[in-house]
Amino acid sequence: MSPAADTDTRPGGLPQRGQIALRSGRIEVDGTPALLLSGEVHYFRLRRDEWADRLTQARDAGMDTIASYIPWIWHELPNGELDLTGRTCPERDLPAFIDLCDSLGLRFLARPGPFVMAELKNEGIPDRIYREYPDARPNGWDGRNATTEDLDYHHSGFLTEAERWLGAVVEVLAPRQAPDGPVVGVQLDNEVGMLAWVSNTPHLNARAVGDLLTWLSDRHGTEATAKLLGVTGDDPSQLAAAVRAGGDPAQTLAFHHELGLWARDDFASYLRHLESFTRDQGIAVPLLINVHGTGGGRGTTFPIGISQLAPAYRGRDGLLAGSDYYLGELTVQNAADLYLCNAILACVNGPDQPASSLEFEAGTGDYGDNLDALSSPESGVHKTLLTLGQGNRLINYYLLTGGRNPVLEGSRDDGIPRIAFTGERHGFAAPIDPEGRTTPALDALANLIKEVRAYQPILATGRQLTDELGFGFVADHYLTEYAHPTATSRREQVEDIERHRGFGARDALGRAIVLGGYHVDAVDLQAIADPESAWAAGATASKAPQTLVLGTARTLGAKVQRWLTEHVRSGGNLLLTGRLPDRDQDGAPCTILADAFGLSAAGFSIDRRDESGPYWPTVTGSGSFPLDADLRVNSAQLLQAPAEAEVLLSEVGSGLPCAIQAQLGAGSMIFVGCDFSAAHLDNWHALFSRFGVRPRVGIDADRPGLVTVPVTSEHGNLLIAVNLAPYAVTASIGVDGQQVQQPTTFPARGHALLPW
Secondary structure (H helix, E strand, O other): OOHHHHHOOOHHHOOOOOOEEEEOOEEEEOOEEOOEEEEEOOHHHOOHHHHHHHHHHHHHOOOOEEEEEOOHHHHEOOOOOEOOEOOOOHHHEHHHHHHHHHHOOOEEEEEOOOOOOOOEHHHHOOHHHHHHOHHHOOEOHHHOEOOOOOOOOOOHHHHHHHHHHHHHHHHHHHHHEOOOOOEEEEEOOOOOOHHHHHOOOOOOOHHHHHHHHHHHHHHHOHHHHHHHHOOOOOOHHHHHHHHHOOOOHHHHHHHHHHHHHHHHHHHHHHHHHHHHHHHHOOOOOOEEEEOOOOEOOEOOOHHHHHHHHHHHHOOOOOEEEEEEEOOOOOOOOOHHHHHHHHHHHHHOOOOOOOEEEEEEEOOOOOOOOOOOOOOOHHHHHHHHHHHHHOOEEEEEEEOOEOEEOOEOOOOOOOOOOEOEOOOOEEOOOOOEOOOOOEOHHHHHHHHHHHHHHHOHHHHHHOEEOOOOOEEEEOHHHHOOOOOOOOOHHHHHHHHHHHHHOOOOHHHHHHHHHHOOOOOOEEEEHHHHHOOOOOOOOOOOOOOOOOEEEEEEOOEOOHHHHHHHHHHHHOOOEEEEEEOOOOEOOOOOEOOHHHHHOOOEEEEEEEOEEEOOEEEOOEEEEOOOOOOOOOEEOOEEEEEEOOOOOEEEEEEOOOOOEEEEEEEEOOEEEEEEOEOOOOOOHHHHHHHHHOOOOOOOEEEEEOOOOEEEEEEEEOOEEEEEEEEOOOOOEEEEEEEOOEEEEEEEEEOOOOEEEEEO
């Protein structure tokens, strides 16, 4: 039983309304830590007489909160007037929907945009805005028009209209906010920067280019800015043309890096404007920022959203960032994605900011309504358990209920006279389908929430028990990946970074950690290495664990290289995978880390088939690091290493080392320059054990597939165990040498919550 439920008198056995606070990484309701488990219900896609039924279904499944987008495109009439009270259509009565949530004992999370996405036309922006402010549409490279419905966030006309819209919504929300009402949070816009990123269309319209040039001049001076762009003199039109052309070809890496930094600053400035406006209008509850980045059932690009948006919220009072997770079936392929994305999201938060998820995938996964995919009900259970175990305090299941897209008055002749481009039915993959029928996914969630509520005091306050191992996060490895179409060197840089960053080549590093039974926090290396930088603003001073792991490409910033070098020299350990870093973010030569260990690159072997024939790189172990068999790899960084370095792996064809261990001062570094398979977990355990790192959670299993998260709190300890495998796994489990679970068979796709 939740502590908050002890004094409950509201319908449905749900907690009282109360003051909402973000404190010490927790969400508190009148001072009591709580979990908010929410379901997204789009009132505008349901008939008004269906509202109570869907809300009751959500409440009966255990939800305590309802979230919904509030679409501008739906509430603005063809004549430009706004209807938020239902005078033109019952389904526009926003106050009535929020009040109905309240009467059923449900809190409300408001998501009013201006952008809302949700498969709506224009991403939720009325047609009128595009007609009346055509220059608000951003131009990208070489002046080309954006291929999405993006808008320049800082365009004066758009901002004025957006404030008019948000002001009208706030008039509804402010009187209904906690502690006296059900509104417990208001989201600021939605997935800011996503459209520009996925379309490789940086905002380079006149306003944006002018601001970028001013920003560059302030940072580097007028002369250096002109040089960066390959322009002689300070003619504004020439400078603007050079920006849109990708800068001076000789300095294109430096230009693209500056462009990414400016875009990050531009997004933060926009969100801070919305934050200030919303607060000035009377909203006092937490403000939410939805961080985008997952796709194709994977989370490897999710840190791009964090890198883009963290400066907009990190350490800012009353702001909370939430993930946007679409991973499909949780398997051994993407479990490390979820785990490491949760860790990275948490590591950039300020001390009072809890992790959360504002769009947490729920349902069948058949988003195309074509039987393209079917996710098991257990998948949503597993994702929830791992995410809660890692300290998320709010999960909003998206989409909980389906519905129907209403006809949009004044819709242009585009084949679908409705509010969205999905046709009439929408949310066909949701646990509650458009007709209100439930799917096995809802039953699974309802049963899970009952389990979770039994351990709410632990999960609302606890922290993950981790090993003495930190997962390195370098934000600029995920800086918005803009690349001018003709900038060959920039595209090569992006490809190299994408291949080796973060989770490692072939995702091997991430899987070795998570499927190998290790538990880690992410470490924001850029904030530690450069605490005075704009990126680090609002960061909490933190101490890195003794042993760090980092997947890196050739590109690694000078300050991060220098800090890592000193970390090892002073007694730390570093497991580095990928490429030997040899250049800074701007493309300038930078071998600080390699030079400290006397290492240099001696080539790069890669799986290929060309006019010389095929080549399949293979690695073999040394006497001190034996392998059961030589292993095929996709690529290998070949090394020239000093005699005192210990060779761990060599590439068979060349005979040159591709993995070494070397000492520096009181510490040690292992560099693994090949995509060492995660399937050979014993080899990875041997690497970590060289630093004295062994998992605190001991899993003795007959097969791989079991993933655990140990949670400790003042209310007790809880071990979350999920079997991701499509077969049964028999295992015994211990924590710090104490047996938690006798040999037990976990059924395929099964789970257990084990107090200890």
